[in-house]
Every structure is written in structure tokens, then in C-alpha cells.
Amino acid sequence: MASKNKTAKNEIDVTEFIQSFVESEQKKQDSFQLIELMKEWSGYEPKMWGPTMIGFGSYHYKYESGHEGDAMIIGFSPRKAQFSLYVAAPEEEDKKLLEDLGKFKMAKACIYFKKLSDLNLDVLEKLSKSTIKYISENNECSCR
Structure with missing residues (x-):
């Protein structure tokens, strides 16, 4: 039996999450700016993934091991110490x-x-768009 992916898309309100989870005003402003940028670059509305990740778009992956699931195309998390940015950089x-x-x-x-x-x-825009392109060419994706 395949294990369920821990980081699944959910219906938590993104704005409420930022207002309640993020303590620093600067980090809140950065979060809202990053949402607007990623929304523009991806063409997708922000959705919560797991308890603390904000993602844009989704794709289905399947590994040779048989493990499969859905993941965000690009995204970020405004963690306490620092931001985590989820973009791939697979190409040279x-x-x-x-x-x-x-x-x-x-x-x-x-x-x-x-x-x-x-x-x-x-540069972040180029990386984000490159990630979207790479995922759309290599996975089952709504971004095609």
C-alpha cells in the first residue's frame, strides 16, 4: 500500500494563515509580495499545502519505486527563522x-x-518560470 503524501493541498485560507502564523510585519509584507509575484508568474491562485506551505499550481509525480502523489509547482513557506522557497533548478x-x-x-x-x-x-522570476516549464515538460501537469 502506498503511503499518503504528508504535504497535501488543503482549504486553509492563505491570508488568515499569514496573519496568524507570521509574527514579523516585514515577513508578512514579504509573504504578500511573494504571493502576488508567484501568482503573476504562474497564473495560479495561492493554495495552502500542509500546515505552512503556500503553493501555486499542482502536478502529479510517480517515482520508479511506485511512490506517487501531487505537489505544488512553485511555492514558499514563511518559516520563523527564514523563508523556504520551493523552486527547482535542474537545468544547467x-x-x-x-x-x-x-x-x-x-x-x-x-x-x-x-x-x-x-x-x-x-532572477527569481526566471527560476520560477523555468521550474514551471521543466515540471510541465516532465510530469502530468495542469500547467500545460
Whole structure:
């Protein structure tokens, strides 16, 4: 039996989540600005994924192991210490873009940054659109 994905889309109100979860006024402003940008770049309305992630669009994935599920195409989480940004950078030109993204730390599945002004928003837009393109070409996706 396949395990259920822990991070599923839900009906929590995004604005209410930010107002109640995010303590810093700067982080609230950054969150609302990031929502507007990602909405514009993706063409999707923001939806909550799990208790703390805000995602735009969705796609279905299936691994060779048989594990499958649905995930957000792009998104972020305004965590207490720093933001977590969920964009992929799988292509070689994306890796070059990261050099100009700004002040951030990279982990396997996400990019961490403290405030939106630390990032080059033009580069973030290119990374986000590249992620959408890559996912639409490689997965079952509503973004086609």
C-alpha cells in the first residue's frame, strides 16, 4: 500500500494563515509580495499545502519505486527563522542563475532566505518560470 503524501493541498485560507502564523510585519509584507509575484508568474491562485506551505499550481509525480502523489509547482513557506522557497533548478542554465539570485542558502529541495530584499527578483522570476516549464515538460501537469 502506498503511503499518503504528508504535504497535501488543503482549504486553509492563505491570508488568515499569514496573519496568524507570521509574527514579523516585514515577513508578512514579504509573504504578500511573494504571493502576488508567484501568482503573476504562474497564473495560479495561492493554495495552502500542509500546515505552512503556500503553493501555486499542482502536478502529479510517480517515482520508479511506485511512490506517487501531487505537489505544488512553485511555492514558499514563511518559516520563523527564514523563508523556504520551493523552486527547482535542474537545468544547467538554472544553476548559473543561482549565482545571481542574491543572499540565500541552498538545500536539496529548497532555497532559504531571510527577507525578500536579499533576492534579485528578476532572477527569481526566471527560476520560477523555468521550474514551471521543466515540471510541465516532465510530469502530468495542469500547467500545460
